Amino acid sequence: MRQIPSALTIAGTDPSGGAGIQADLKTFQELKTYGMSVITSIVAQNTTGVQDVHHLPVSMVKQQFESILNDISFHAFKTGMIANVDMMRVISEKTSELDVPYVMDPVMVATSGDPLIAKEARHFLREHLLPLTSIVTPNIPEAADITGEKIDSVEDMKSAAEQIVHKHGAGAALVKGGHMKGEAIDFLYDGNKMHTFSSERIDTNNTHGTGCTYSAAITAFLSLGFPLTAAVEKAKYFVTAAIRHSFSLGKGNGPTNHWATRIEGVTK
Ligand SMILES: Nc1ncnc2c1ncn2[C@@H]1O[C@H](COP(=O)(O)OP(=O)(O)O)[C@@H](O)[C@H]1O
Numbered sequence: 139m140r141q142i143p144s145a146l147t148i149a150g151t152d153p154s155g156g157a158g159i160q161a162d163l164k165t166f167q168e169l170k171t172y173g174m175s176v177i178t179s180i181v182a183q184n185t186t187g188v189q190d191v192h193h194l195p196v197s198m199v200k201q202q203f204e205s206i207l208n209d210i211s212f213h214a215f216k217t218g219m220i221a222n223v224d225m226m227r228v229i230s231e232k233t234s235e236l237d238v239p240y241v242m243d244p245v246m247v248a249t250s251g252d253p254l255i256a257k258e259a260r261h262f263l264r265e266h267l268l269p270l271t272s273i274v275t276p277n278i279p280e281a282a283d284i285t286g287e288k289i290d291s292v293e294d295m296k297s298a299a300e301q302i303v304h305k306h307g308a309g310a311a312l313v314k315g316g317h318m319k320g321e322a323i324d325f326l327y328d329g330n331k332m333h334t335f336s337s338e339r340i341d342t343n344n345t346h347g348t349g350c351t352y353s354a355a356i357t358a359f360l361s362l363g364f365p366l367t368a369a370v371e372k373a374k375y376f377v378t379a380a381i382r383h384s385f386s387l388g389k390g391n392g393p394t395n396h397w398a399t400r401i402e403g404v405t406k
């Protein structure tokens with residue numbers, strides 16, 4: 139008999155509850171997979187931005203990961219904010235021994251514009267972590283950082299997705315169009331085919347944590363056993379509903395609503 143579906147997130151925290159570990163665990167819970175977490179950094183942030191950051195010692199990140207690995211198996215995992223090369227090294231060592239889907243949200247800056255990872259860590263992420271992924275989910279600035287090329291059009295987005303797979307070795311690449319104008323279009327390149335996922339653009343500034351929620355939803359659907367394309371399709375539906383029902387919490391960019399599919403009364 140299959141165990142209860144379970145998923146792990148390795149990421150930083152958000153005390154205001156919209157992004158990071160908190161968003162991931164809420165998403166896992168909402169999508170009916172058992173959630174576990176390894177905390178990399180404690181981030182003092184809210185809807186207006188990042189006020190302070192405390193990176194945990196690498197030994198502690200390693201120990202948290204081992205505490206899970208030595209005791210429990212899980213069906214999929216994701217990484218979000220991994221602040222520095224030392225943490226990335228430990229995570230890549232452990233990841234290369236795992237045989238479950240790995241979803242990477244290549245978190246570099248917060249929606250507020252605050253940097254979340256060290257500059258040299260971007261290079262390590264591209265060279266050593268990307269090739270271990272089943273799927274990476276960059277937004278436009280992150281995809282441009284990975285490929286080193288400007289992204290101004292949907293053609294550029296598709297080309298970046300192909301390059302991230304063929305040149306940088308990711309298992310698949312989902313280039314997200316949240317930062318473009320018009321429809322919210324994302325392109326998934328799986329190594330063979332380009333898939334398009336699009337939704338109407340919702341008129342809101344309450345988009346704190348969209349990337350975290352989306353990648354956590356993909357991880358949740360993979361842990362439930364859906365194939366990659368179906369997992370992304372379902373996750374896109376979920377994140378769109380979460381943005382549609384996002385709300386004005388705090389003074390800045392409010393969070394997405396993890397209860398959205400309950401409110402709408404449907405899951406696709
Ligand atoms: N205003 C919006 N209306 C509808 N969908 C959006 C909106 N903003 C972002 N999205 C979608 O939310 C997801 C996260 O995208 P994006 O904002 O690009 O990522 P990130 O949060 O990592 O910057 C994507 O599916 C994107 O198309």
Ligand SMILES: Cc1ncc(COP(=O)(O)O)c(N)n1
Pocket residue numbers: 149150151152157158159181183218219245247248249254345346347348349350351
């Ligand atoms: C700990 C942490 N991780 C990631 C993000 C990015 O959030 P977003 O999904 O809005 O880009 C964040 N603000 N904080």
